[in-house]
Amino acid sequence: MNLLTDFKKRFGYLRTFRKKGIAHVNLQILYQCNFSCKICNFWKSDFKDKPRMTVEAARKVSDQLATMGPTLISIGGGEPLLHRDLIEICQILSKNNFVVMICNGWFMTREKARAIWEAGLYEVSISVDYASAEKHDANRGMPGAYDRALNALRILYEERVHPYQRVHMISVVMDDNLADIEPLIQKSRSMGITYLVTFYSDARGVKTRRNPAPEVSAHLLELKMRYPEFVSPRGYLERYAQAATEQGIVPCRAGRNLMNIDCTGEVSPCIDHLDQSCGNILKDDMAGIKKNLFDFSCHNTCGGCWTSCRGPIETMMYGDKRLKNIWDFKRMTQDVPLFKA
DSSP states (O other), rough: OHHHHHHHHHHHHHHHHHHHOOEEEESSSOOOSSSOOOOOOSSSSSHTTOOOOOHHHHHHHHHHTTOOOOEEEESSSSSSGGGGTTTHHHHHHHTSSSEEEEEOHHHHHHOHHHHHHHTTOOOEEEOOOOSSSHHHHHHHHHHTTHHHHHHHHHHHHHHOTTTOOEEEEEEOTTTTTTGGGHHHHHHHHHHHHHHEEEEOOOTTOOOOOOOOTTTOOOOOOOOHHHHHHHOOOOOHHHHHHHHHHOOOSSSBBBTEEEEOOOTTOOOETTTTTSSOOOOBBBTHHHHHHHHHHHHHHHOOOOOOOOTTTHHHHHHHHHHHHHHHHHHHHHHHHHHOOOOOO
C-alpha cells in the first residue's frame, strides 16, 4: 500500500468518525470452526452448515461499503483461517477499508502470517482467556489451544511487513478469569505485543451469564495504569462494572455507528442480533440498508453487551472524555518496530 492511499483512507475514516457514521463493521466470512468454545454458539448446528462467503461476494461487499467511505472491518467467524480464500478476501476489503481479524491461531503458519500482512491487514488479535493452558483449552474445547495461540502470536509479530501492523492478545473477561489478566498482560509484554480485553456477552443464543465481579473496572484500570501494553481505552474499561452489575449499557448505537454482515450477506445492527435483518448487502441497495439500520437505532432499547466491537467506538464518539479515549486509541494503533532476528 502506498502512502497516498493510506492517507486517503485515514482521512476518509476521520470524516466518518466526525459525522458519527458507521465506523465499525463485523464480518463473518464463515461459521465453521475447529473449536467448540463454551462462550460461543457459532460452531453449533444452527450455524455450521451456512455457506462460506465467496470472493465474488466479498467484492460486492467492498463495493457497497465504499459508498459510505472507509470503515474498520473486523473479519471473524467461525475461524477465519479455515476459509481457503481468506487472503484474497482480505486483499479485496483492504483496498478501501481498515481490515482487522480475530482468530484462535490454531492454523497459523509463517507463510500464512506473511500472506495476511501482505494482503493489507492492520491488526490481528488472537484469543487467550486464561494464563493456564488447562483452563484455556477447556474453555475453548480444544486440547493444545493455548500453546497454538501463543505460537501464532509470536509468528504474527515476527512476520509483520509494516510497523503500523499490530498484534494483540485478546481476552474475554468473565466470572473466573480476572486474576488471569495481569499474567496475560505480562506474557504479552514479554512477546513484544499488546493486550486487549472484551466483555463476555450472553446475548447471542442461550448461554450462561458469566459476568465478572463489580470490582472489575477498578482492577482493569489499575492494571492499565501500570502496563502500557494494556491498550484498551480507559473509557471502555470504566463501564465494565456497570455492565457486570446491570442489565447492559444503554443507549446502544448499533445500526448508527456499527453493523454486522454475515457470510450470506445478511445485514444486522450487531452480531448478537442476527435476526434483526436490515437487508442483504449482496442484493439490496446500500442506501436502503443504511436507512433500515438508522431506523432500528432510533428505537433500539437493547443494552445487552459491552463488547470490544461496540464499547471503544462509543467511548470515543460520545461522552465528556472523548479526547482521553481517542488518545488511548492512538496508543492502541501506534507503530511498533518490525522484528529483527
